[in-house]
Amino acid sequence: xxxxxxxxxxxxxxxxxxxxxxxxxxxxxxxxxxxxxxxxxxxxxxxxxxxxxxxxxxxxxxxxxxxxxxxxxxxxxxxxxxxxxxxxxxxxxxxxxxxxxxxxxxxxxxxxxxxxxxxxxxxxxxxxxxxxxxxxxxxxxxxxxxxxxxxxxxxxxxxxxxxxxxxxxxxxxxxxxxxxxxxxxxxxxxxxxxxxxxxxxxxxxxxxxxxxxxxxxxxxxxxxxxxxxxxxxxxxxxxxxxxxxxxxxxxxxxxxxxxxxxxxxxxxxxxxxxxxxxxxxxxxxxxxxxxxxxxxxxxxxxxxxxxxxxxxxxxxxxxxxxxx
Amino acid sequence: xxxxxxxxxxxxxxxxxxxxxxxxxxxxxxxxxxxxxxxxxxxxxxxxxxxxxxxxxxxxxxxxxxxxxxxxxxxxxxxxxxxxxxxxxxxxxxxxxxxxxxxxxxxxxxxxxxxxxxxxxxxxxxxxxxxxxxxxxxxxxxxxxxxxxxxxxxxxxxxxxxxxxxxxxxxxxxxxxxxxxxxxxxxxxxxxxxxxxxxxxxxxxxxxxxxxxxxxxxxxxxxxxxxxxxxxxxxxxxxxxxxxxxxxxxxxxxxxxxxxxxxxxxxx
Numbered sequence: 001x002x003x004x005x006x007x008x009x010x011x012x013x014x015x016x017x018x019x020x021x022x023x024x025x026x027x028x029x030x031x032x033x034x035x036x037x038x039x040x041x042x043x044x045x046x047x048x049x050x051x052x053x054x055x056x057x058x059x060x061x062x063x064x065x066x067x068x069x070x071x072x073x074x075x076x077x078x079x080x081x082x083x084x085x086x087x088x089x090x091x092x093x094x095x096x097x098x099x100x101x102x103x104x105x106x107x108x109x110x111x112x113x114x115x116x117x118x119x120x121x122x123x124x125x126x127x128x129x130x131x132x133x134x135x136x137x138x139x140x141x142x143x144x145x146x147x148x149x150x151x152x153x154x155x156x157x158x159x160x161x162x163x164x165x166x167x168x169x170x171x172x173x174x175x176x177x178x179x180x181x182x183x184x185x186x187x188x189x190x191x192x193x194x195x196x197x198x199x200x201x202x203x204x205x206x207x208x209x210x211x212x213x214x215x216x217x218x219x220x221x222x223x224x225x226x227x228x229x230x231x232x233x234x235x236x237x238x239x240x241x242x243x244x245x246x247x248x249x250x251x252x253x254x255x256x257x258x259x260x261x262x263x264x265x266x267x268x269x270x271x272x273x274x275x276x277x278x279x280x281x282x283x284x285x286x287x288x289x290x291x292x293x294x295x296x297x298x299x300x301x302x303x304x305x306x307x308x309x310x311x312x313x314x315x316x317x318x319x320x321x322x323x324x
Numbered sequence: 325x326x327x328x329x330x331x332x333x334x335x336x337x338x339x340x341x342x343x344x345x346x347x348x349x350x351x352x353x354x355x356x357x358x359x360x361x362x363x364x365x366x367x368x369x370x371x372x373x374x375x376x377x378x379x380x381x382x383x384x385x386x387x388x389x390x391x392x393x394x395x396x397x398x399x400x401x402x403x404x405x406x407x408x409x410x411x412x413x414x415x416x417x418x419x420x421x422x423x424x425x426x427x428x429x430x431x432x433x434x435x436x437x438x439x440x441x442x443x444x445x446x447x448x449x450x451x452x453x454x455x456x457x458x459x460x461x462x463x464x465x466x467x468x469x470x471x472x473x474x475x476x477x478x479x480x481x482x483x484x485x486x487x488x489x490x491x492x493x494x495x496x497x498x499x500x501x502x503x504x505x506x507x508x509x510x511x512x513x514x515x516x517x518x519x520x521x522x523x524x525x526x527x528x529x530x531x532x533x534x535x536x537x538x539x540x541x542x543x544x545x546x547x548x549x550x551x552x553x554x555x556x557x558x559x560x561x562x563x564x565x566x567x568x569x570x571x572x573x574x575x576x577x578x579x580x581x582x583x584x585x586x587x588x589x590x591x592x
Contacts, residue, residue, distance in 0.1 A: 013588065073416040073589045096422040108417050121334075124327040125423045 003084060003177060003209050004047035004070065010078035010233075011040040011065050039065045041233040042079065047211060049176075052203055054224030054241070055213040058321045062233040063213045064103075067179045070211070071101040083177060097126060100170040104182035107162065108169060109154045115165040116150045119172060126173035133172070140168045143198055160191035167195070171202070180212040184219055196222050217314055229320050236320050244316040250287035254294070255280070257305035270297055279304075327423055328431040335435025346440060350447070353392040360388045377523050382459050383550065387521050389451060390546045395518035397444040398481050398541055400488035402433055403505055407495035416589045426489070426580070433485055441481070445474060452549070465549060472558060473549040479565045480541045486572035487512070487537060493576070496583030517543030537568040 017033040018024060040062040047053050057063045068074045070081060072088035072095070081088060086095035102108075109118040123133045141147040144164040149157060157165065163183065170178070180199075184192040196219060203210055203223075214220055220227055221241060229237035237244065254271070258279045267273060270293050271285035285293050294308065311319075339346065368374075368381050379387065406429070409415040418425045452465055491508060494501050513519060515538035522533055522543045533539045544561045547553040553561065 068416070068589055071420050073419050074587060075585050091419060093422045096420060099420075101420050106413070106416075121327075121330060122421075124330045125421050127326070127422075 001085070002046040003049045004045075004082070004211070006046070006066075006070070006079070006081045007044050008079035009040060009043045009066065009069060009076050009081050010038070011062075011069060011074065012077045013037045013039055038233055040069070040076075043230065043233070043235055044079075045228055045235060045238055047209060049209055050203070050207045051226065052199070052210040052212065052224045054220035054227040055211060055230065056220060056227055056317060057213075057230040061230045063230055064181055066230070067101065067181050067211065067213065071099065071179055072096075073101075097173060098175055099177040099179070100173070100175040101179040102166055102170045102181065102183055104163065104180075104185035107154070107166060109162070109165055111155050112153065114151045114153055115157070115169070118154070118165075119150075119169055122169050122172050128173055132174075136172055136174070137168065140171060143201070144168065144194070160187050160194075163187065163191070163195065167198070174206070175208065177209045178211070180210060180214075182214055183212070184214060184216055192216060192219065199223060217317070221313065229317060231321055241313060244313055244320070251284050251311055252287050252290045253309050253311055254283045254285060254290075254297075255307045255309075256283065256297070256301070256303060259302040259304045262301060266301070328427050331428050331431035332435035335432035336438060337435075338432075339436040339439050343439075346443070349396050350393065350444070353396060357388055357392050361385060364388075377521070379521060379523070382455075384521070386452070386455060386550060387546060390448065390549065391518050391521075391542055393444055393448060394477070394480075394542050394545060395513060395516070397437075397440055397477070398484045400433070400484060402429060403488045403492040404502075406489075406492035407501050410495040410583075410587065411499060413589045415587065419589075426576070429489065430485060437481055441478065445477070465551065469549050469551060473545055476545045476548050476558075476562065476565075479562065479569070480545050483537055483565055483569050483572075484541050486569055486576060487541075490572055490576045490579055493579040493583045496586045512538050512541075515539065516541040517546070521546075537572070540565045540568065 014034055014036050016028070017035050018028050043062070043066060045053075055063050055066070065074070069076045070083055070088050072091045075089045084095060084098055086092055088095065109115055110121075119133075119137065122128075128136070137150075141150065144167065146161060146164050146168075149161055149165070154162060154165065167183070184195055187195070199210060199212075200223060202208065210223075212219065212223060225240055227237070227239070227241040227244075228235055253274070258281070261279060264273070264276075267276075267281055267283065271283040273281060274284050275282040290308070294306075297303065298306075364376075364381065364384050367376060374380055376384070409418075415425070418428065449470070452470075456465055491505065494504060498504070515522075515533060515536065517539055518541075522530060522539055525533070540561060544553075544565070548558055548561075
C-alpha cells in the first residue's frame with residue numbers, strides 16, 4: 001500500500017459576498033448572498049514511501065488546502081485520503097506522532113521564548129525520550145548550523161534562522177511523513193540552498209516521505225523527481241518535471257537577431273512570433289520540422305545571431321497554470 | 325501525561341509572571357465594595373429596619389466583600405485566547421500535534437488559578453476572622469464551614485471553566501465575539517450573585533436560578549461560609565455543581581465537534 005493515497009478529494013468553502021461601501025454594509029445586515037468556492041476538486045494521487053513529491057500551482061490553486069486536509073487540520077467535503085494508513089481528519093494520536101507539517105508562513109515556535117523552550121515543549125508533547133532528544137537536537141543543529149542560536153529569543157532570529165528552528169521543532173519526533181508548505185518562502189538564495197541540501201540529505205538518511213509546495217522552481221527541480229501541478233483545484237500534471245514539455249505540444253523557441261529590419265510577414269512564415277523588438281524576434285516553432293525551417297530562415301533572412309532552445313520548465317509550468 | 329503537567333506549569337509560571345496584574349485586579353475590588361457600602365448604609369438608614377431581605381447590615385457587607393473577591397477568583401479569560409486561536413488559525417498547531425486542546429486548556433487554566441486560589445483564600449480568611457472579632461455577626465463562621473468553603477470554591481472555578489469553554493466555541497460561528505463575551509460576563513455575574521445576593525430577585529426568579537449553573541459559582545460558596553445554608557443544602561448544592569460540570573462537559577464535546585467541522589484554518 002502506498003504511504004499516501006488520495007482519492008477524489010474535494011473541499012468547498014462557503015463565504016458571504018459583500019459589495020463595496022456603507023450602503024451595502026447595511027443591506028448585508030438583512031440579507032447576505034452565500035457563495036461557494038470549490039478550493040479543491042477531485043484530486044487523486046498516491047505517494048510511495050521515501051519519495052519527495054513537489055506540489056506546484058499558482059496562488060490559490062488549492063495546494064495548502066490539500067496539505068491541510070492531509071494533515072487533518074480541516075475536513076474535506078468529499079472524497080477520501082489515507083496517510084500512513086490513517087484517515088488524517090480523525091486525528092488519531094498514533095497518526096500525529098508520525099507526521100509533521102511545516103508552514104513557511106506560520107510559526108509554531110513561541111515567539112517570546114528561546115527556541116530551546118519550544119523544543120522542550122514539543123519534546124513533552126511528542127513524548128520523546130531524553131536520550132533521543134539530545135541526539136536529534138545535536139544532529140540537526142549541527143546539520144543546519146544553528147547550535148549557538150538555541151538560547152536566543154525566537155523573535156530576535158532572522159527569517160532563515162527561524163525557519164531552521166521550525167524545521168528542528170518539526171523533526172524532533174522523527175516523523176515518517178513531512179508536509180512542507182513553502183519552507184523557503186522569503187529566504188535568500190543561500191539559505192534556500194542550505195535548506196534544500198538539508199532535506200535531500202535528511203530524505204536519503206531517514207527514508208522519510210516528503211510532500212513539498214513551493215513557488216521557487218529550484219526547490220522543485222533540485223529535490224523532487226516527481227511533481228504534481230495543481231490548478232484551480234484540479235491536478236493538471238503528475239509526472240517527472242523534465243517531461244513537462246512532452247505533455248505540451250512539442251515546440252522549440254528560436255531567438256533571432258537581424259542585421260536590418262524586414263517585413264513582419266516574412267517572419268510569420270516560419271512560426272508564431274512571441275516577442276519582437278526592432279531587430280530581435282522570438283519565434284515558436286514545431287519541433288518536427290524545425291531543422292527545415294531554420295535552414296530556410298538562414299537562407300532567406302539577414303541573420304546576425306541565432307539561438308534555438310526547448311521551452312523552459314518555467315514556461316512549461318506557466319502554460320500549465322493558464323490551461324483551464 | 326507529562327505534557328499536561330508542563331501545560332499546568334506554564335499556566336502557573338504565567339500567573340506568577342503577571343502577579344502584579346492579579347493583585348491590582350484584587351485591589352480594584354475596593355471601589356465597588358465602597359460604593360456598595362454607601363449604598364447599603366443609605367438603604368438601611370432610610371428603611372429603619374435592622375434587616376433587609378434577611379440580611380443585617382454586617383452580613384450584607386461581608387457578602388459584598390466575599391462576592392467581589394470570589395468573582396475575580398473564578399473569572400476565566402482564556403475564551404479570548406480561544407477565539408484568537410480560531411480566528412487566526414493558530415488552532416491548527418494543536419490539531420496536528422498529539423496534544424488535546426481541551427486538556428491543554430484546562431491544565432494551563434488550573435495552573436494559573438492555583439496561586440490565585442491560595443492568595444484569595446488567605447485574604448478571605450484574614451478578612452473574615454478579623455471581622456468576626458470586631459463586629460457582631462448573627463451566624464458564626466465556624467471552622468467546619470471554612471473548610472467546606474475551601475473545598476467548594478475549586479469546584480466553582482471548574483464549573484466556570486466549563487461554562488467559558490462552551491461559550492468559546494461561538495468563535496467557530498462568529499468572527500468577532502468580544503461583545504457577546506462581555507454581555508455574557510455581565511449577565512452571568514449578576515445571575516451568579518457576584519453583585520447582589522440572589523435573595524433580592526424574589527422567589528420566582530430564584531426558583532429558575534436554582535436550576536441554572538450560575539448561582540453555584542459565587543452565591544452558593546458564600547452561603548456555605550456565611551452559614552445561611554444548612555448542611556444538607558450544601559450537599560445538594562455540591563451535587564448540583566457536579567451535575568452541571570458533567571452536563572457542560574458533554575455539551576462542550578458536542579460543540580467542539582460541530583465547530584471543528586467549520587474550522588477553516590485561515591491564513592497561510
